[in-house]
Amino acid sequence: MAQRSESDRLADETWLQRTIRKPEIGAFVVMIVIIVALTAASNGKAFNALGLKNNIQIISQYGIIAIGAAMLMIAGEFDLSIGSMIGFAGMSMALMLKWGLPFGLGEATPLMAFALTLAMTLAIGWAIGTIVVRSGLSSFIVTLGFLFFLRGVTEVAFRLINKSTQVSGLPDFKEESWVAWSFGGEVFGWFYDAWFWLGQRFVDMGFERTDQWFLLGGNLNRRGTQWVEGFDARFFWFILIAVVASFVLSRTKLGNWIFATGDNKESARANGVPVNKVKVGLFMFTAFCATIFAACQVFENNTADAAKGNLMELFAIAIAVVGGTLMTGGFGSILGVVFGAITVGLVSNAVFFIPAIDGAWFRVFLGAILLAAVFANERIRKRITGGI
Known part of the structure; x- marks a missing residue:
């Protein structure tokens, strides 16, 4: 019986096996763990408007x-x-x-x-x-x-x-x-403009505005105006x-x-x-x-x-x-x-x-x-x- 070649073995690998072989998979797993842990530990503040920018x-x-x-x-x-x-x-x-x-x-x-x-x-x-x-x-x-x-x-x-x-x-x-x-300027201002618009819609719908908002209006300051306008260049x-x-x-x-x-x-x-x-x-x-x-x-x-x-x-x-x-x-x-x-x-x-x-x-x-x-x-x- 002829031995299987390396190319045959690689061809028979599942999608999961091929994914695990990629150099970035370990970094991706660790990144997801850190994002989840930081979100929970900071009560979402790490990913509000200013937190995300920083x-x-x-x-x-x-x-x-x-x-x-x-x-x-x-x-x-x-x-x-x-x-x-x-x-x-x-x-x-x-x-x-x-x-x-x-x-x-x-x-x-x-x-x-x-x-x-x-x-x-x-x-x-x-x-x-x-x-x-x-x-x-x-x-x-x-x-x-x-x-x-x-x-x-x-x-x-x-x-x-x-x-x-x-x-x-x-x-x-x-x-x-x-x-x-x-x-040295700011870029992708449209992202925060959209975030601000979304926050205003939730305020208009009667949702309470708090400083801990994660995605639902986190770009509103205490006066209800936009407080972050873009990312660093x-x-x-x-x-x-x-x-x-x-x-x-x-x-x-x-x-x-x-x-x-x-x-x-x-x-x-x-x-x-x-x-x-x-x-x-x-x-x-x-x-x-x-x-x-x-x-x-x-x-x-x-x-x-x-x-x-x-x-x-x-x-x-x-x-x-x-x-x-x-x-x-x-x-x-x-x-x-x-x-x-x-x-x-x-x-x-x-x-x-x-x-x-x-x-x-x-x-x-x-x-x-x-x-x-x-x-x-x-x-x-x-x-x-x-x-x-």
């Missing part, structure tokens, strides 16, 4: 950098310089907006400040990637060096230029610049980056190259995959994500600080792992990273909705869920590779 804000900022980290991890590399890149990019933009373009070239518009900063961060990302692929050194060590280097340069250089590692009191450019508004960037990254990974030749590079770079190279270019490009992508993160902070708050982004590289890697990305490369999904960002973002923000919780429990949870995710991801990898 949660989406932190979820989006985690998600933006975690997607960049996950793409690079799927290709088998790490970037520990993401947090320092955020601080460098934010200070660069803010100083140009305050003092003008370098070398006395005139006043800087938000578009100029962002474009020049992006050019610098992409160049740094290219340099990091080139050092990694040309030297053969571990990306962990190379990017750890850049973590310290970038943070130090940012603090020293901008202290000399600005006499401080902080920039505050910038004009609110959102009123006059579409670039500033696209990073970083939510739009999170969605856009997630959609584009997911499409690239699942629908393009580049996505196949990324998975092949992380799975076995020598085999990928033998099959014509430009491994070095793929890796350098992904280091530049993490720099791009860090710059978007920084731009959202600068144009939303009209301030910048060289210390911004501290430890964000660790959150990015942790979220990627919680989302099902393997530390060894070759396996992961953007949808899983989105689920991971929602989970970590909700738990980190829970202290504001449940004051009885000590904020330190967030780190306990993150450490525990990270270890659980590593074991779960390794088990999934062995199931897929047949125990190799």
Whole structure:
């Protein structure tokens, strides 16, 4: 009797078995548990109008950098310089907006400040990637060096230029610049407009308006008027980056190259995959994500600080792992990273909705869920590779 092939076995799997094999399934289950638990513990306040806006804000900022980290991890590399890149990019933009373009070239518009900063961060990302692929050194060590280097340069250089590692009191450019508004404004206002309309209908029907409303009119203040008008613009960037990254990974030749590079770079190279270019490009992508993160902070708050982004590289890697990305490369999904960002973002923000919780429990949870995710991801990898 002929033995059954691996393809025959996979073809006979049920829908449930195929679902369990997906990298994002564990993150999805944990996310649902956290949403249910937080809703009950906060009496729905975590998901009223303002609660939802605040949660989406932190979820989006985690998600933006975690997607960049996950793409690079799927290709088998790490970037520990993401947090320092955020601080460098934010200070660069803010100083140009305050003092003008370098070398006395005139006043800087938000578009100029962002474009020049992006050019610098992409160049740094290219340099990091080139050092990694040309030297053969571990990306962990190379990017750890850049973590310290970038943070130090940012603090020293901008202290000399600005006499401080902080920039505050910038004009609110959102009123006059579409670039500033696209990073620091509010988006998807129609969602809250619809929520407000729904709340008014329930009030008109005689329902009592309370501050604990979850969905039934939670966007009404004490005077019965709309009190939240939209999400922070970083939510739009999170969605856009997630959609584009997911499409690239699942629908393009580049996505196949990324998975092949992380799975076995020598085999990928033998099959014509430009491994070095793929890796350098992904280091530049993490720099791009860090710059978007920084731009959202600068144009939303009209301030910048060289210390911004501290430890964000660790959150990015942790979220990627919680989302099902393997530390060894070759396996992961953007949808899983989105689920991971929602989970970590909700738990980190829970202290504001449940004051009885000590904020330190967030780190306990993150450490525990990270270890659980590593074991779960390794088990999934062995199931897929047949125990190799």
